[in-house]
Amino acid sequence: MELLDNLALGFSTALLVQNVLYCFVGVLLGTAVGVLPGIGPTATVAMLLPITFSFEPVTALIMLAGIYYGAQYGGSTTAILINLPGESSAAVTALDGHEMARQGRAGPALAAAAIGSFVAGTVATVALAAAAPPLASVALRFGPADYFSLVLFGLIVSIALARGSALKALAMIALGVLLGTVGQDIYTGTPRFVFEQRELYGGIDFVSVAVGLFGVAEILRNLENEQTRTAIVSKVTNLWPTREDRRRIIAPILRGTGLGAALGVLPGGGHVLASFTSYAVEKRISKRPQEFGRGAIEGVAGPESANNAAAQTSFIPLLTLGLPAHPVMALMIGAFIVHGITPGPNVINDEPALFWGLIASMWIGNVLLLLLNLPLIGLWVRMLRIPYQVLFPMIILFAAIGTYSLNFNAYDVYAIAFFGILGYILIKCGCEPAPLLLGFVLGPLLEENLRRSLIISRGDPSVFVTRPISAALLALAVVALVVAVLPTIRRRRAVVFAEDE
Amino acid sequence: MERRRSLPDVLAGGIFVLIGGAFVVGALGYELGTPTRMGPGAFPLLVGAAVVALGLAIAGKGLVAGEVISFGPVPWRAVAVIVLAVLFFGFTIRRLGFVPTTAVTALLTTLASARVRLLTAVAVAAGLTVASTLIFVVGLQLRIPLWGPWLGF
Numbered sequence: 001m002e003l004l005d006n007l008a009l010g011f012s013t014a015l016l017v018q019n020v021l022y023c024f025v026g027v028l029l030g031t032a033v034g035v036l037p038g039i040g041p042t043a044t045v046a047m048l049l050p051i052t053f054s055f056e057p058v059t060a061l062i063m064l065a066g067i068y069y070g071a072q073y074g075g076s077t078t079a080i081l082i083n084l085p086g087e088s089s090a091a092v093t094a095l096d097g098h099e100m101a102r103q104g105r106a107g108p109a110l111a112a113a114a115i116g117s118f119v120a121g122t123v124a125t126v127a128l129a130a131a132a133p134p135l136a137s138v139a140l141r142f143g144p145a146d147y148f149s150l151v152l153f154g155l156i157v158s159i160a161l162a163r164g165s166a167l168k169a170l171a172m173i174a175l176g177v178l179l180g181t182v183g184q185d186i187y188t189g190t191p192r193f194v195f196e197q198r199e200l201y202g203g204i205d206f207v208s209v210a211v212g213l214f215g216v217a218e219i220l221r222n223l224e225n226e227q228t229r230t231a232i233v234s235k236v237t238n239l240w241p242t243r244e245d246r247r248r249i250i251a252p253i254l255r256g257t258g259l260g261a262a263l264g265v266l267p268g269g270g271h272v273l274a275s276f277t278s279y280a281v282e283k284r285i286s287k288r289p290q291e292f293g294r295g296a297i298e299g300v301a302g303p304e305s306a307n308n309a310a311a312q313t314s315f316i317p318l319l320t321l322g323l324p325a326h327p328v329m330a331l332m333i334g335a336f337i338v339h340g341i342t343p344g345p346n347v348i349n350d351e352p353a354l355f356w357g358l359i360a361s362m363w364i365g366n367v368l369l370l371l372l373n374l375p376l377i378g379l380w381v382r383m384l385r386i387p388y389q390v391l392f393p394m395i396i397l398f399a400a401i402g403t404y405s406l407n408f409n410a411y412d413v414y415a416i417a418f419f420g421i422l423g424y425i426l427i428k429c430g431c432e433p434a435p436l437l438l439g440f441v442l443g444p445l446l447e448e449n450l451r452r453s454l455i456i457s458r459g460d461p462s463v464f465v466t467r468p469i470s471a472a473l474l475a476l477a478v479v480a481l482v483v484a485v486l487p488t489i490r491r492r493r494a495v496v497f498a499e500d501e
Numbered sequence: 502m503e504r505r506r507s508l509p510d511v512l513a514g515g516i517f518v519l520i521g522g523a524f525v526v527g528a529l530g531y532e533l534g535t536p537t538r539m540g541p542g543a544f545p546l547l548v549g550a551a552v553v554a555l556g557l558a559i560a561g562k563g564l565v566a567g568e569v570i571s572f573g574p575v576p577w578r579a580v581a582v583i584v585l586a587v588l589f590f591g592f593t594i595r596r597l598g599f600v601p602t603t604a605v606t607a608l609l610t611t612l613a614s615a616r617v618r619l620l621t622a623v624a625v626a627a628g629l630t631v632a633s634t635l636i637f638v639v640g641l642q643l644r645i646p647l648w649g650p651w652l653g654f
Contacts, residue, residue, distance in 0.1 A: 051641060165568055171517045171555035178524050178548045185531075185541035192541055193527050216583065223579040223613060389617050390625050393610035396583060397629055400590040400606060405643050413591030417584045422516075424580070429513035430570040447544045459537030 007129060010356030014364055019062050022055065023361050026063035027368045030070020035077050035380045036391060037084040042327045042434075043218065044071035046210035047395070049331060050402040057339035058354045062361040064335050065315075068328050069362070072311050073117060073369055076304055077380050080109050089307045092275045096292060096299030108241040109300050112249050114373050116305035120257040121366035124312035127261045129359050131313075132348065135320040139345035145453035145463045149473035151446050154267040154323050156477045158438055160484035167485075168431045176439025177446060179204060186448055199411040206334045208412045209440050210327065211399045212419025213433040219392045220424045239374055241297070249301035252282050256305030264310025265317060267325045267438075271310035278306035312362055318343055319355065323442070327434050330441040509570045510563025517556025524549035579613040586610045598649030599638055604630040 013019065029051075033044045048067050052060040072089075079085040080097035093113065100109040142150065159169040182193045183203025194200035241249070256278040263274040282302040283292045292299050314325040315332075322344030324330040336343040341351060348355045373380075403412045423433050457463035465471045524545050534540025586609035594602045608626035611617055617625075637643045 054641070165559075167555065167559055167562065168513060171513075171552060171559060174548055174552045174555055175517060175520060178521065178545060178552055181524075181545045181548070187539075188532070188541050190531055190541040192531060192545060193524065216587075220576060220579055220583065223576040223615075224574050389611065389614050389621065390628075392613070393607050393625060394629055394632075396586065396610045397590075397603065397607050397633060400587055401603070401633060401637050401643075404591070404594055405637070405641075405645070408645075410591040410594065413587060413594075417587040420587070421580065421584065426513060426516065428570075428572055428575075429509040429516075430568050431513055443548075450544065451539045454536055454539060459535060461536065 002133075003129060006133075006352070006356050007360060009352060010129075010358075010360030013058060013353045013357030014062065014360035018056075019059055019357065019361060020364065022059050022063040023066045023365050024368050024372075026052075026066025027070040027365050027372060030067035030072075031074040031077075031369070031373065031376075031380065032070075032383060033067075034071030034074025035383050036074075036386065037078050037082060037384065037388075039218070039395065040075060040090075040214065041068060041071035042210060042331070042437075043214040043395075044074075045328050045331050046207055046214065047399055047402055049207055049335060050405045052335065053338055053406070057336075057341060057351075058357050060339060061332070061335060061354065061358050062365075064332060065358060065362060066365045066368075068332075069117075069121070069308065069311055069365055069369060072308065073114070073373060074380070076113050076117075076307075077110060077373070077377075078384065080113065080300070081106060081381065082384055089272045089275045089303075089310075092279045092303040093300055093307075095279070096294075096296050099293065099295035100297065100300065103295050105238075105295065105297075107239040108245050108297060110377060111239050111241050111374065112245065112297050112301040113304040114370055116249065116253040116256065116301040117308035118366050118370045119253050120260055120305035120307075120309035121312055121369075122363060123257045124261045124264070124309040125359060125363045125366070128312055128316055128319075128362070129356075131316055132320050132355075132359075135316065136345040136348045139321050142345075142469065143453070143467065144449040144456065145467050146469040146473065148446060148449035148453055149464060149470040149477070150321065151323065151442050151449065153473040153477040153480070154317070155435075155439060155442060155446075156484070157480045158267045158326075158435060160480045164430060164432050168429075169435045169484075172426070172431050172433070172435040173439035176436040176441075177443035179209070179436075180440045180443030181447065186444070187451060197411065199409050202407070202409075203444075204415050204440075205403065205406055205409075205412045206330065206437070206441055207406055208403050208415035209419050210331055210437055211403055212416045213423035213437060214327070215395055215399050216416055216420025217423035217427055217433065219395060220420065221427065222388065222392070239377065245297050248297055252278070252298040252302035253305045255281060256302040256307075257309045260306035260309030260311075261313045263306070264313035265325065267317065267323065270314060270325055271307050274306040274310040275303035278302040308366075315359075315362075319347060319358075320345055322445075324438065327437045330437055333441055505567065505569065506565070507563045507567025507569060509572050510567035511560045512572075514556045514558070514560025514563055517559060518553050519556075521549045521552030521556055525553060576613075576615070578615055582609055582613040586613075593649075593651075594645065596649050596651045598652065599643075599645045599647050600630060600634060601648070601652065603633055607633075 029048055045068055052063050075090040076093045079090040079094035080101050083094050083098040085091040085094045097109045155173050159166050184191050184201050191201050259278050260274040263270040279299055282298045283289050314329055317323045317325050318329045324333050333343050400413050403416055406412055453463055528542040528546035528549055531542030532540035533542045586606045590602055590606040607629040611622040611625045
């Protein structure tokens with residue numbers, strides 16, 4: 001049983017005292033920041049990322065993963081209690097969760113979310129452990145041309161899954177790729193687009209991009225119309241769901257887990273799609289569809305499970321192919337690179353303790369999350385009362401300090417302001433920020449593999465269609481592009497996404 | 502979804518054209534190389550051209566059949582103050598040191614809200630300065646001097 005051996009190795013790493021401790025700290029910090037209204041998981045991870053840089057690689061990555069699912073969970077608490085989802089995947093939870101809270105049933109809603117997340121996290125961790133090694137061994141046979149096509153495929157699929165205009169998403173990706181070319185050229189060392197500023201030779205730091213797009217831009221949007229937030233945060237009582245509730249959430253949790261685990265692998269917001277799909281499925285097969293939107297506990301349990309399962313399985317493309325499925329995974333790539341590890345198929349063989357330790361820690365993190373969240377709910381409720389006038393200066397300040405501490409480079413801080421403004425304007429024009437970040441992170445990979453394959457093929461571009469893997473991926477990318485642009489399918493997609501609007 | 506002329510679409514397209522165009526012009530200044538050995542300018546040139554093309558498509562579509570999005574109000578004060586605060590932080594952190602830079606940045610950002618009173622702002626800024634000094638310098642051992650050379654240290 002190789003899987004068991006591997007998991008044993010993983011648990012022996014993950015259960016080291018310092019790893020459990022920092023997993024706990026990560027989950028706690030992640031939840032605490034994720035609970036704050038208006039900050040989604042991406043901004044949370046970007047802001048807390050610098051904290052992890054001083055640790056050992058395994059510990060740092062375990063902590064970061066903890067921050068991620070802590071933030072995810074904290075976001076759903078906010079969604080349920082005050083109807084302010086931090087990111088789109090929690091928007092579904094807000095539908096019925098907040099309705100339940102208004103009926104005085106916040107406790108069961110939070111418990112359903114926590115239990116669902118835990119079950120989903122457990123199942124998806126096993127799925128991750130089982131699926132990663134075979135995928136990684138396939139990926140090892142990839143040549144540069146195949147990688148180029150894979151990255152292109154990933155970027156294009158992310159458009160097909162994103163909401164909003166496909167044309168704009170495509171433009172955002174291309175813009176991200178373009179901004180990723182700033183800095184020294186990998187082959188010739190020529191500094192590009194640096195305006196003679198030595199500080200820009202290393203390129204723009206992805207943390208600045210993420211903090212600007214997801215932190216500063218979001219704050220500016222929140223400051224558009226300031227009003228005293230009607231925080232009707234009632235006391236959370238009766239945490240434990242009734243027997244009727246428990247009976248009703250079992251099937252949605254299992255279905256949500258399955259859906260989420262499968263969809264989470266897809267690039268570009270599989271977790272959002274997973275929670276929306278789960279909600280739609282539950283509503284369709286429910287005997288009481290009229291209850292949905294009026295506080296149906298199935299509408300909380302299903303999407304929350306789907307969301308969390310997808311959060312775990314989105315590590316599969318990261319750990320096996322080095323491809324981020326969504327912005328948070330893009331930040332994880334950055335964290336790997338900071339620690340001198342290139343994420344991809346080699347990690348599993350070169351760093352088995354890190355690979356399996358990270359996977360095992362996800363399960364431990366889910367246990368911690370369950371133990372932490374239900375008893376600490378009172379604390380989270382109190383954090384929700386922090387006035388925005390204190391909150392947003394804190395976010396900006398911590399973001400500035402955090403990005404400066406990355407390289408002690410003032411340009412990283414200036415970049416926050418630049419991307420904050422750029423992101424703000426583009427978001428107001430109806431462009432989603434996530435594709436830009438994905439393009440930014442994957443751009444250098446795209447360029448490197450394009451140039452390397454052309455060097456190997458002596459300038460013959462047909463290499464991309466004559467290699468079977470590459471050709472298949474490009475064909476799939478074309479299909480995905482057609483799907484994304486085709487009006488009829490877009491309309492149906494709009495229906496899936498429109499459930500909450 | 503109703504479709505008609507949409508100014509936000511035209512604006513978005515314009516931004517893409519502008520940035521893409523700037524990169525194209527910049528890329529032409531670098532060596533383009535041959536397909537076998539692409540120079541540093543080739544890839545940005547290709548992608549920049551794609552961004553320009555997509556921007557033109559978005560703007561063009563926005564003129565005839567754009568997405569109906571309302572642009573909404575812009576919190577000019579917040580935009581100006583936050584940009585100023587972030588630039589100030591980047592510029593002075595080396596020169597003034599951690600404590601004064603943090604304090605001024607915090608105070609400036611707090612003033613971004615149109616509803617804040619000066620006294621509250623000072624209190625929030627003081628609190629944040631103490632908190633971030635404790636977290637980042639004492640707790641996380643960040644190697645940034647507390648007081649910088651501009652203050653005679």
